[in-house]
Amino acid sequence: MSGIGKRYARALAALASDNTQLEGWGAELERLAALVAAPEVSVVLESPERSQQARIEAIGKIVERLALSFPVRSFAMVLTRHRRLTDLPAIVQAYRELTDERLGRVRATLTFAREPGPDEIARVVDGLHAIARRTIIPTVKVEPGLLGGVVAELEGKIYDGSLATMIAEAERRLAE
Amino acid sequence: MKIKLKTSILTIAGAMLGAITAFTAEGQSLREGEGSWFALLFYVINAAIFLAIVVHYARPAVRRLFADRAHQARARRDRAQAALVEAEQAARDAIHLVESLADEKARLIKEMEAETAYQVKQIRDAAAEGAARILRDSQLTVAAAANDARRRVRAYMAGVAGVMARELVQRNFTPEDQHRILSGFVEKLAAEARV
Numbered sequence: 001m002s003g004i005g006k007r008y009a010r011a012l013a014a015l016a017s018d019n020t021q022l023e024g025w026g027a028e029l030e031r032l033a034a035l036v037a038a039p040e041v042s043v044v045l046e047s048p049e050r051s052q053q054a055r056i057e058a059i060g061k062i063v064e065r066l067a068l069s070f071p072v073r074s075f076a077m078v079l080t081r082h083r084r085l086t087d088l089p090a091i092v093q094a095y096r097e098l099t100d101e102r103l104g105r106v107r108a109t110l111t112f113a114r115e116p117g118p119d120e121i122a123r124v125v126d127g128l129h130a131i132a133r134r135t136i137i138p139t140v141k142v143e144p145g146l147l148g149g150v151v152a153e154l155e156g157k158i159y160d161g162s163l164a165t166m167i168a169e170a171e172r173r174l175a176e
Numbered sequence: 177m178k179i180k181l182k183t184s185i186l187t188i189a190g191a192m193l194g195a196i197t198a199f200t201a202e203g204q205s206l207r208e209g210e211g212s213w214f215a216l217l218f219y220v221i222n223a224a225i226f227l228a229i230v231v232h233y234a235r236p237a238v239r240r241l242f243a244d245r246a247h248q249a250r251a252r253r254d255r256a257q258a259a260l261v262e263a264e265q266a267a268r269d270a271i272h273l274v275e276s277l278a279d280e281k282a283r284l285i286k287e288m289e290a291e292t293a294y295q296v297k298q299i300r301d302a303a304a305e306g307a308a309r310i311l312r313d314s315q316l317t318v319a320a321a322a323n324d325a326r327r328r329v330r331a332y333m334a335g336v337a338g339v340m341a342r343e344l345v346q347r348n349f350t351p352e353d354q355h356r357i358l359s360g361f362v363e364k365l366a367a368e369a370r371v
Contacts, residue, residue, distance in 0.1 A: 114354075123358055127365030147345045149357040152365075159368075161361030163349075167341045174334035175327070 005090030006098075012075050012091075013098050026092075026099050028072040033092045035062055036085060045085055056080050105135035109153040113146040113162065120150075128154050188225060 012029070016022040035041055041062070045055055059080045063073040079085050100106055108128050110121060125136045132154060143151075148163035 120354070120358055123362050124365075127362040127369075130366055130369035147342060148349050148354050150361060159361070159365060161357060161364065163345055163357060164342075167338055167345070170341070171334040171338040174337055175331040 002087065002090045002094075004084065004087050005094040008075075008079070008084065008087070008091045009094035009098050012071070012095060013102070015071050019103055022099050022102060025069065025072050026095055028066070028068045029075075029088075029092050029095055031066055032063065032068065032072065032076055033088045035066065036088055045080075052081075052083075055085075059085070100137070103135070105137055106132045106155060107137045107139065108132075109139045109141060111141045111143050111146065111151040111153075111162075113142070113144055113148050113150075113164075115142055116140060116150075124150055124152060128152055128159075188229065191225070 012025060013022060016025060036045065036059075044050065044058055050058075056077065059076055063076050068076070079088065079091075084091075096107075108125070110116070110124055112120070121138055121140060125138050128136045136154075146162035146164045147167070149161045149166070151162050151165075152159040
């Protein structure tokens with residue numbers, strides 16, 4: 001995470017008076033980042049032919065269409081004036097981590113070989129909660145190459161319980 | 177000196193001329209086969225004068241001659257003696273040199289024998305060491321080749337087993353299997369959480 005992203009994320013988070021506002025602004029920021037990252041929009045915003053005033057007007061229209069709250073709208077205008085729109089993905093990431101930290105939760109990526117059922121996700125999330133001792137927000141992915149089991153990524157650490165890895169480990173032991 | 181010499185010669189010549197004249201006059205009165213005391217005296221005096229002349233004039237030259245000869249002879253003798261001494265010294269030196277050469281030869285022979293023995297030992301040791309090294313390398317090579325072959329066989333078998341395992345899993349994997357694996361996984365997470 002970049003230092004610039006952290007600084008801007010802290011500045012926005014500092015304006016929030018409660019956790020609900022914090023989360024709401026996070027969602028709005030993610031929507032804004034997704035729209036700004038769209039090729040047709042980014043071409044307009046990053047074009048050197050466009051004046052700074054034109055960019056500000058364009059971002060004003062975008063925030064109006066997204067119906068963002070006043071603080072997020074102002075934040076977007078500040079980013080545009082400071083020519084920091086290209087740093088928006090990093091800012092969103094930093095804001096997300098900041099929000100998770102304040103709300104006592106952590107994100108985890110769960111990769112299954114097949115589409116998992118809710119109970120399977122819940123079991124793995126419970127297991128990760130025992131380690132992190134914080135609320136786990138899972139992101140589920142499917143990778144058929146795993147054959148079975150699950151691979152969980154939590155705070156940069158990989159917990160590999162996939163069948164593919166088990167077979168590979170067995171292969172390695174057999175080959176020794 | 178020259179005048180004295182001429183005077184002497186003329187005196188002697190005059191005496192001899194007088195004597196010869198007297199001798200000739202007397203000789204005419206004698207018969208054949210008869211001697212004369214005067215003739216004897218004449219011959220004696222003549223011989224004496226001859227001898228005196230010879231002694232007087234020849235003695236210095238003879239003395240010088242013999243003195244020179246004696247001197248030369250002594251010089252030769254001295255040189256011969258010096259040469260003799262030198263030759264004797266050279267002979268002694270030669271004998272000494274021969275003796276020392278013999279000692280040197282003996283020493284060289286001894287050293288060469290020792291060096292030869294040392295070199296032979298070195299060569300023998302090197303050969304033994306080389307043979308041992310070759311044997312050791314061969315053993316290591318054989319062992320490495322055997323290990324490599326075993327490793328490759330194991331790797332091949334492991335690969336085959338892995339492929340078979342994956343095929344079996346893909347064909348026969350059931351939700352119950354997934355449930356069982358997840359249970360094991362959650363248990364591992366719980367164990368890590370306890371740590």
